[in-house]
Amino acid sequence: MKSVKIYSDGRVILDGRENVFEEKGLSLLEHLYRKEVGDYPKFFKMDVLCKLGFIASELLLKGESDRFTPREDRAVLLFGTCGPLCNDRNYQATVRDYPSPSLFVYTLANIVTGEIAIRNKYKGESSFFILDAKDEDIIKNTIEEAFQDPVTQEAVTGWIDCRSEDDFEAEIELMVK
Amino acid sequence: MTKVYKIADHAVTPLASGSKENFNAVLEGKSNLKLHEGTFGVKEPFFASLFDREEVLRNAENEGIRGYSFFETILILACKGAIEKSGIDASSSDTVFVISTIKGNVEALGEGSKDVLPATSARRVAEFFHNPNSPVTVSNACISGLAALIQGQRILRRGGARNVVVAGAEVQSAFIVTGFQSLKALSPTQCMPFDASREGLNLGEAAAAMVLGTSETDWELVSGAIRNDANHISGPSRVGEGSYNCLRAVVQDKDELAFISVHGTSTAYNDEMESIAIERAGLLDIPAGALKGYYGHTMGAAGILETIVSMKAVENGVVIGTRAFSGNLGVSRPVKIDRENRKTTKQAFVKLLSGFGGVNAALLCRRKTGGEK
Numbered sequence: 001m002k003s004v005k006i007y008s009d010g011r012v013i014l015d016g017r018e019n020v021f022e023e024k025g026l027s028l029l030e031h032l033y034r035k036e037v038g039d040y041p042k043f044f045k046m047d048v049l050c051k052l053g054f055i056a057s058e059l060l061l062k063g064e065s066d067r068f069t070p071r072e073d074r075a076v077l078l079f080g081t082c083g084p085l086c087n088d089r090n091y092q093a094t095v096r097d098y099p100s101p102s103l104f105v106y107t108l109a110n111i112v113t114g115e116i117a118i119r120n121k122y123k124g125e126s127s128f129f130i131l132d133a134k135d136e137d138i139i140k141n142t143i144e145e146a147f148q149d150p151v152t153q154e155a156v157t158g159w160i161d162c163r164s165e166d167d168f169e170a171e172i173e174l175m176v177k
Numbered sequence: 178m179t180k181v182y183k184i185a186d187h188a189v190t191p192l193a194s195g196s197k198e199n200f201n202a203v204l205e206g207k208s209n210l211k212l213h214e215g216t217f218g219v220k221e222p223f224f225a226s227l228f229d230r231e232e233v234l235r236n237a238e239n240e241g242i243r244g245y246s247f248f249e250t251i252l253i254l255a256c257k258g259a260i261e262k263s264g265i266d267a268s269s270s271d272t273v274f275v276i277s278t279i280k281g282n283v284e285a286l287g288e289g290s291k292d293v294l295p296a297t298s299a300r301r302v303a304e305f306f307h308n309p310n311s312p313v314t315v316s317n318a319c320i321s322g323l324a325a326l327i328q329g330q331r332i333l334r335r336g337g338a339r340n341v342v343v344a345g346a347e348v349q350s351a352f353i354v355t356g357f358q359s360l361k362a363l364s365p366t367q368c369m370p371f372d373a374s375r376e377g378l379n380l381g382e383a384a385a386a387m388v389l390g391t392s393e394t395d396w397e398l399v400s401g402a403i404r405n406d407a408n409h410i411s412g413p414s415r416v417g418e419g420s421y422n423c424l425r426a427v428v429q430d431k432d433e434l435a436f437i438s439v440h441g442t443s444t445a446y447n448d449e450m451e452s453i454a455i456e457r458a459g460l461l462d463i464p465a466g467a468l469k470g471y472y473g474h475t476m477g478a479a480g481i482l483e484t485i486v487s488m489k490a491v492e493n494g495v496v497i498g499t500r501a502f503s504g505n506l507g508v509s510r511p512v513k514i515d516r517e518n519r520k521t522t523k524q525a526f527v528k529l530l531s532g533f534g535g536v537n538a539a540l541l542c543r544r545k546t547g548g549e550k
Contacts, residue, residue, distance in 0.1 A: 072422065076405070082294065083295070083316060088286055088352075091352070092286050092287060092352060095351055095355050099356060099358065100359060101359040101360045101361075104355075104357075104360065105360075105410060105411045107283075107352075107356065108279060108316075108533050108534055109279075109317075110316060110532075110533075111533065113405075113534060114405060114533070114535045114536065115410060117407050117535060118407050118410065118535060123404055123406070123407045123418060123419065123422060124404060125403040126317075126405040126536055127315065127403060128316050128317055129314065129316075130295050130296050130315075131296055131311065131314070132296040132311055132312075138311060138313060141337055142313065142328075145328070145332060145337070146331070148178075148334055151426065
């Protein structure tokens, strides 16, 4: 697989081929987890941004041979506007009475890149970039810049944004230097 | 490959305003870390280094900065100081802003506006300087500041700008303080990096900025690396995997190093992990030091602030002592940590950071030999 797009309205596009699911929003991600992954219960601890990034990366990478061999040459570089905003709201709701450590951890924008690196044993670069809007030029240039690192030969990269648990998209691909 | 240099810098912290002023305060062993009770409405007292907000806002107003959130205000103050010293034209389309923060303006959460988004703050900062380019915000947990400096370096190497303004800031809030309390990561007293009695970290506020370019100056940002542990989202690798890989990637000649400016958060796992990474990289004989005992953990500002202070230290021939270190090393590998300031004649250093999400970063900076300051 070279590219994966997931939209909260139920559309899932794999290498340009579109499937439309009845499930929407968070239910779509949970449906895809059961259908396509199933063996990574940490998924259920994740916030919606991480669930989205995780499922998109699973669809992208699941057919690869030697998939879980540790490697340093593949980076994870994701871009978005809202970052962990959805989970920030969830955590904020706990601040007054009983602040939740498990929610707090997911208030960091780069946990989604970390989850993908951990799942796939990628010891290369992982970075999250926040942009004011989906600026294709900045994204293209930033990826090109990341390939300046001589160790980085490939990257799981793309756009991931969650306005709410019912309104999100991920458009990621595997790029080679 | 194109060489990248620091043109100017500026740090705004609860200790002092200005890079030299901050270095002098650190050299004298000063800190603004203290116990806060009831601050931000947080029930449990906490030890932190916080700004006097009224004073900062008054100073900002005198400089024509008004109508911004506190987070944006300190970012602008840091940028303004660095830009004025650099002499660059910040309004030029050849200048790009790279912003570093972890939680930005999270205090605005719940007010129902876009003000909470770091990208909104970054845009406002760039607009303050009439800069026409869209800024990039790097949000990579506690390595954000170094990741932003590395990003600035890469933009210049690609030829994507003539100058890059890299600026990082963090303001504390009930959101962040209660989060670290819930993780049981905060020390009830002064943090003690690498000490046997360390009990956790102290949080801090700061803003710091650096203007980068490709015309030669005294300071070169030589090489940077970002590596994931591929281990755990909220704890470092027990074998210092990512930090070791970063050190391996950036250190070229260990004999040139005056010191390693470690992350040194004063948590049990972080400091231990760093000692192992330093050993694996063969750098145990290089002096190491942490600045968290002066500033606390300034999160998105840390990478830039600690790089600025480290540059000043090299310029003044000093390895800065690790404040609050008792002499009783509390990590398993014999890292060269010292409480006192020591002399050095070496002209380079490595800044090391790591953070949640499994991230680690290192940056090698080298001063032109024979350079005068």
